[in-house]
Amino acid sequence: MGSVLSGNVERLRGAAEREGLKTLVLAGEANLVYALGVKGLYAALVLSRECGDYLVTALLDYWKASLKTRGFEVKAFYRGGESGIRAEVPRGDLIEAESLPAAVARLVEGCGGPVGVDSQWLPSGVAKQFSEVLGDRFRDASRLVASVRRVKSSEEIELIESAIRIAEKAFSRALEDLGEGVSELALAGRLTGYMMEAGAWGPSFPVIVAFYSNTALPHHTPEHAQRLSNPGPVLVDWGAVYEGYMSDTTRSAWRGPGGSRYKRLVEDVVEALENAIDTAGPGVNAADVDRAARSTLERKGLAKYFIHGTGHGVGVEIHEEPYLRPASKDVLEPGMVVTIEPGVYMPGLYGVRVEEMVLITKKGRKVLTSLPRTLEL
Amino acid sequence: MGSVLSGNVERLRGAAEREGLKTLVLAGEANLVYALGVKGLYAALVLSRECGDYLVTALLDYWKASLKTRGFEVKAFYRGGESGIRAEVPRGDLIEAESLPAAVARLVEGCGGPVGVDSQWLPSGVAKQFSEVLGDRFRDASRLVASVRRVKSSEEIELIESAIRIAEKAFSRALEDLGEGVSELALAGRLTGYMMEAGAWGPSFPVIVAFYSNTALPHHTPEHAQRLSNPGPVLVDWGAVYEGYMSDTTRSAWRGPGGSRYKRLVEDVVEALENAIDTAGPGVNAADVDRAARSTLERKGLAKYFIHGTGHGVGVEIHEEPYLRPASKDVLEPGMVVTIEPGVYMPGLYGVRVEEMVLITKKGRKVLTSLPRTLEL
Numbered sequence: 107m108g109s110v111l112s113g114n115v116e117r118l119r120g121a122a123e124r125e126g127l128k129t130l131v132l133a134g135e136a137n138l139v140y141a142l143g144v145k146g147l148y149a150a151l152v153l154s155r156e157c158g159d160y161l162v163t164a165l166l167d168y169w170k171a172s173l174k175t176r177g178f179e180v181k182a183f184y185r186g187g188e189s190g191i192r193a194e195v196p197r198g199d200l201i202e203a204e205s206l207p208a209a210v211a212r213l214v215e216g217c218g219g220p221v222g223v224d225s226q227w228l229p230s231g232v233a234k235q236f237s238e239v240l241g242d243r244f245r246d247a248s249r250l251v252a253s254v255r256r257v258k259s260s261e262e263i264e265l266i267e268s269a270i271r272i273a274e275k276a277f278s279r280a281l282e283d284l285g286e287g288v289s290e291l292a293l294a295g296r297l298t299g300y301m302m303e304a305g306a307w308g309p310s311f312p313v314i315v316a317f318y319s320n321t322a323l324p325h326h327t328p329e330h331a332q333r334l335s336n337p338g339p340v341l342v343d344w345g346a347v348y349e350g351y352m353s354d355t356t357r358s359a360w361r362g363p364g365g366s367r368y369k370r371l372v373e374d375v376v377e378a379l380e381n382a383i384d385t386a387g388p389g390v391n392a393a394d395v396d397r398a399a400r401s402t403l404e405r406k407g408l409a410k411y412f413i414h415g416t417g418h419g420v421g422v423e424i425h426e427e428p429y430l431r432p433a434s435k436d437v438l439e440p441g442m443v444v445t446i447e448p449g450v451y452m453p454g455l456y457g458v459r460v461e462e463m464v465l466i467t468k469k470g471r472k473v474l475t476s477l478p479r480t481l482e483l
Numbered sequence: 484m485g486s487v488l489s490g491n492v493e494r495l496r497g498a499a500e501r502e503g504l505k506t507l508v509l510a511g512e513a514n515l516v517y518a519l520g521v522k523g524l525y526a527a528l529v530l531s532r533e534c535g536d537y538l539v540t541a542l543l544d545y546w547k548a549s550l551k552t553r554g555f556e557v558k559a560f561y562r563g564g565e566s567g568i569r570a571e572v573p574r575g576d577l578i579e580a581e582s583l584p585a586a587v588a589r590l591v592e593g594c595g596g597p598v599g600v601d602s603q604w605l606p607s608g609v610a611k612q613f614s615e616v617l618g619d620r621f622r623d624a625s626r627l628v629a630s631v632r633r634v635k636s637s638e639e640i641e642l643i644e645s646a647i648r649i650a651e652k653a654f655s656r657a658l659e660d661l662g663e664g665v666s667e668l669a670l671a672g673r674l675t676g677y678m679m680e681a682g683a684w685g686p687s688f689p690v691i692v693a694f695y696s697n698t699a700l701p702h703h704t705p706e707h708a709q710r711l712s713n714p715g716p717v718l719v720d721w722g723a724v725y726e727g728y729m730s731d732t733t734r735s736a737w738r739g740p741g742g743s744r745y746k747r748l749v750e751d752v753v754e755a756l757e758n759a760i761d762t763a764g765p766g767v768n769a770a771d772v773d774r775a776a777r778s779t780l781e782r783k784g785l786a787k788y789f790i791h792g793t794g795h796g797v798g799v800e801i802h803e804e805p806y807l808r809p810a811s812k813d814v815l816e817p818g819m820v821v822t823i824e825p826g827v828y829m830p831g832l833y834g835v836r837v838e839e840m841v842l843i844t845k846k847g848r849k850v851l852t853s854l855p856r857t858l859e860l
Contacts (some may be wrong), residue, residue, distance in 0.1 A: 146702045169830045193790040194830050229749055230610030231603040231625070233492040248608070278488055294679040295679025302672025312523070323547040325523045411643040414543040421669055440593070441852040450692040453571050454548045 108176065108416065110261040110349075111143050115177075117254045120152055125250055130156040131210055131236070131253070134228050136423040139350040140255060142175045145307065150210050157217040162209050168195050182211035207232065211239035217444040222247030251385040256419050257441040262464060265351035266420070266443055267474055269306065270463060273346040274477050275354045276300035278341075284361065284483060290315040290328035293342075301346040301416045309344035310352035311316050311424045321358065322457040324414055324449060337362025339456045340483060341458060350422050354445050357459035364374025368456060369480075371408075376479045378402035378448040382416055382430075383462065386446065391430045392436040399448040400432070411450035411457075418464065419444050442466040442476070456475045485553065487523040487638040487726075489497040490522050492554075494631045495817060496530055502627055504598025506531040508613070509628070511605050513800040516727040517632060519552045522684065527587050534538040539586050543570050554808070560586035574712055584609065588616035599624030633796050633804040634818040642728035643820055644851055646683065647840060650730045653677035653855050657719075661738065663712060663860060667692040667705035672717075687722035687729035688801045698735065699834040701791055701826060712740025716833045717860060727799050732852050733821050733838035738860040742746075745833060746857075748785075752835045753856045755779035755825040759793055762840065763823065764847045767811040769805045769849065776825040777809070788827035788834075795819050797840065819843040820851070 118141070122130040132141055133150040141151050142161070148169060149163040158251045159180040163171045168182035182193075203209035214221055217226040218312070222239050224247035225233035237244045256265070267290040280297040302308060317334055321341040332371040334340075358375070360368045378399040385398035397415040401407045415431035420443055428436030430444060438444075449459030463474045491855070495518070499507040509518055510527040518528050526540040538555040540548045545559035559570075560578045580586035580669045591598055600616050602610035603625035635643070657674040671690040679685060693703040694711055696699060698718040711717075720733040735752070737745045759776035773793040780786045792808035797820055805813030807821060814822075821843070824837030840851045 144704065148702075166701045168790075169828070170702060172702075193788065193828065226608040227606045228603045230607040233607030233610075257606050289680075291682065291684070292680040295676035298675030298685075299672035302675065302705075303666075303669040305668065306666070308675075310684055324543045325525075325547060325552070327521065327523050327551075327684065328679075346749065381647075398663070412569065422500065451546070451570065 109345070110259065112177065113142060113259050113261060115141050115153070116319065118251065119160065120246070121250050121254050122153065122222055123155070125222070126220070127222040127245060127247065127250075129214050129221040129418060130220060130247060131223045133200050133206070133232070136227070136422040137224055137251060139422045140246060142178075144170070144174050144352055145350065147171055148206065150291070152210055152213055154214055154217045156219075157214065160213055162201070162206065164206065165193060165195070168193060168199070171425055181213065185278065191333060191401065192421050194298060207235035207239045211234070213250050217413045219243070220245045222250060223252040224248050240272055242375070252427050255421055256444055257439055258421060259441070262351060262421065262439075262441065265349050266463070269310070269346045269348035269351050269353035270474055270476075272301055272304045272306050272348055273355060274302055274475070275304075275478065276346070277342065277357075278357075279342065281483070284334065284340065288328050288334050288454055290317055290320070290332045294328040297342070297344055306348055307350070308347055310347050310354060314341070314343040317452055319456055322451045322453055322455060324451060324459065334361070334406070339368050339458070341459060342417055343459065343461065345424065347427065352422065352424050353419050354420050354424060354461065354463060355464035355477070356447055356459045357477065357479075358383050358458040359481040359483045368458070372460065372480055373405065373447055373459045374406050374408060375450060379446055379462060379479070382446045382448065383464055383471065385471060386444070386464055386466060388438060388440060388466055388468060390438045392430045392434040392438060393432060394447065396430045396432055396434065397440070399446070403448065403450065408450045411452055412448055412450065413451060417445040418449050438466045440466055440468045487636065487642065488518060489554070490636050490638060492518050492530070495628065498627050498631050499530065499624070500532070502599070503597070504622060504624065505533060506591050506594055506598040506629075507624060508598060508600045510602055510609070510678065511601065513604070514628060515825070516799045519555075520723065520727055521547070521551050522727065522811070523852055524548055527583055529587055529590055530818065531591055531594045533596075535593065537590055538582065538589065541580070541583065542572070543552070545570060558586070559572050560591065582612055584612035584616045587613070592835070596620070599627060601628040604609040605659055624767060629804050632798055635798060635820055635847060639728060640796065640818075640820065642726050643840070646687070646723045646725035646728050646730040647686060647851055647853075649678055649681045649683050650721060650732060651724055651852070652720065653681055653683075653723070654732075654734075654854065658860070661711065661717065661732070664689070665711050666707050667697070667709045668707045669693055671705040674721055675832050676742055676805055678712055683723035683725055685724055686729070687731060691720035692769060695706045695717040696831055696833055699828045699832060701828060701834070701836065711738070713845050714741050716745050717743070718833070718834065718836060719837065720836065722801065725804050728799050729797050729799070731797050731801060731838065732837045732840065732842060732854070733824055734858055735835040735855065736860045737856040745835070748827060748835045749837065749857055751780065751783050752825055752827060752837050753784060756856070757841060758827065760841055760848065760850060763815060763821070765815060765817050765843055765845060768816045769807045769811040770809060772815070772823065773807045773809055773811065776823070780825065783790045788829055790828060791826065791827055795821040805807065815843045817845045819845050858859045
């Protein structure tokens with residue numbers, strides 16, 4: 107993990123410097139995972155050219171930050187009313203402040219220049235605090251951070267590949283549970299547990315398992331009451347988090363005898379998927395990859411059922427730049443890792459989505475997922 | 484679920500009316516679960532006195548919203564560049580707009596009066612869009628929504644009790660997996676899967692399993708490499724989501740022979756827990772419940788190791804009002820459901836936390852959790 111993290115931090119530092127930011131503040135789960143390799147910290151990482159680097163945490167996270175991260179001096183903030191609570195934290199590491207943003211502001215007070223904060227995805231209340239305590243030094247660094255994170259280093263790609271291997275292995279194991287009477291929720295729970303047993307921090311998003319007409323809902327929530335019995339379609343959309351990096355895959359298949367019409371639909375979607383994959387490459391407009399999938403489905407009279415974008419970047423977040431959508435302005439670059447996931451959804455009947463993860467390379471593309479695109483269940 | 488949801492919506496509507504808001508807009512996962520009983524919708528619920536109620540969704544969620552929620556007219560927004568994509572949505576239900584907030588603004592254009600938006604926990608980028616498109620009609624309704632949500636109806640309490648039963652049953656099952664060589668992550672995965680098999684939507688937060696000195700980190704992230712072998716402490720903090728409502732419980736115990744000092748520490752924490760529970764009741768300051776726990780630990784010389792608040796409200800979110808902390812201004816009321824969870828954390832050595840869920844009643848309090856507070860592993 108060490109070289110992944112230091113690479114990430116140095117790229118952020120370089121981008122901040124190029125944009126004239128003397129200090130960059132990273133907060134929010136995804137950014138902290140990106141820079142520290144640890145989740146579940148209530149903290150902000152301060153990278154300051156003049157004052158050095160600090161990791162500012164809530165008091166209760168001081169020891170987690172100290173023991174489970176590397177390379178940053180840890181400070182803990184506590185509120186005035188809580189001064190008796192010290193947790194054996196050295197006095198010099200304590201900052202009295204009413205909030206995390208206030209503690210950060212105190213630290214960077216004498217450090218000069220504008221302070222960039224990636225606030226786009228922070229809860230609006232917290233973003234507002236940052237903007238208030240930093241006053242006219244506050245700069246929104248959301249674009250900067252997103253543009254660094256969307257291109258992956260070779261170390262990051264390896265972690266994504268590990269996440270994919272874990273997810274695929276767990277999926278194959280979960281298929282054995284796909285028997286008469288199993289509920290959507292139970293299967294989602296098994297798959298989640300198998301990924302964690304294999305070393306995933308957890309699922310990269312709540313696993314989607316859909317049976318029958320629920321497959322027609324792109325973001326279906328698995329139900330306890332929906333159980334498998336008669337032949338019909340099964341859709342699973344799932345991913346693992348490995349050392350902070352995520353995978354995202356979908357498979358759709360007909361279980362049991364019959365289903366020839368559904369199986370043809372799966373083939374149509376796979377054709378759209380493969381045309382989109384073949385279109386992807388460095389310098390290609392993300393919108394053109396979307397168009398490749400959409401026009402394949404259009405020729406088959408299915409475009410009106412394809413009601414979402416063709417894909418999105420994946421990294422320490424499940425949806426990040428670039429976005430492969432009709433109106434996208436993004437251009438693909440080597441090192442981007444994206445999903446390609448066309449789908450068709452016929453309300454009340456059924457739906458199909460097949461999703462792969464693709465790395466954009468210098469010469470073209472590489473499909474990172476390895477499961478067969480059509481499955482016999 | 485029907486009566487829970489209609490009760491929730493009517494309480495929100497009443498509060499909005501009392502504050503002179505002609506329109507209330509609910510967005511964000513927790514509020515939508517509170518009002519609709521469904522998760523994973525990218526949507527906003529508009530409750531307008533003059534124009535009626537609408538559920539505005541992204542195009543890809545239109546059918547999920549239509550089929551899985553009740554009582555609201557569903558509208559889907561689509562971006563101009565995506566006009567060919569219709570998903571069999573009736574033309575009259577489509578709104579062309581660049582974003583969800585813009586679609587909401589269009590809908591409430593002629594509906595008069597201020598528009599309240601619960602924006603505190605929305606991503607700052609989305610909150611900003613709401614504020615921009617609504618201009619001087621925008622009001623932050625965060626206080627209003629939080630104050631409604633923190634008092635639970637009897638139907639909500641039943642759902643929380645169901646979540647607790649599921650979580651406790653799954654925990655008892657997972658204890659059978661607590662054997663030589665199991666990893667923190669694997670145990671967390673099993674427990675998660677068992678809750679989902681029993682009907683939970685999922686865990687109410689990523690399950691914490693900590694062995695040995697990791698128990699000293701209040702928000703430890705389970706590790707694949709940390710496996711059970713020698714005797715030592717085990718801490719599990721977990722909860723289930725049932726129909727949107729959450730549970731939250733922690734147990735700490737010594738596994739194997741020995742550990743008499745740790746077991747005494749567990750007894751000390753349980754004493755602090757029980758004193759805090761006995762203090763809780765209607766009209767009591769939340770800060771006084773915190774003080775009851777803290778002063779018990781103080782008498783034992785342990786207060787400096789108790790580095791977080793004593794508890795928090797739980798409902799459709801895992802942390803919500805009221806907060807039981809030293810500096811809290813909250814006053815307990817009948818219908819509030821809170822955790823009481825004192826803990827002591829000795830860096831590098833081990834930690835203990837024992838957490839119960841408590842309902843504030845008209846006459847006092849009722850402990851909702853039912854597992855024994857000390858366990859033999």
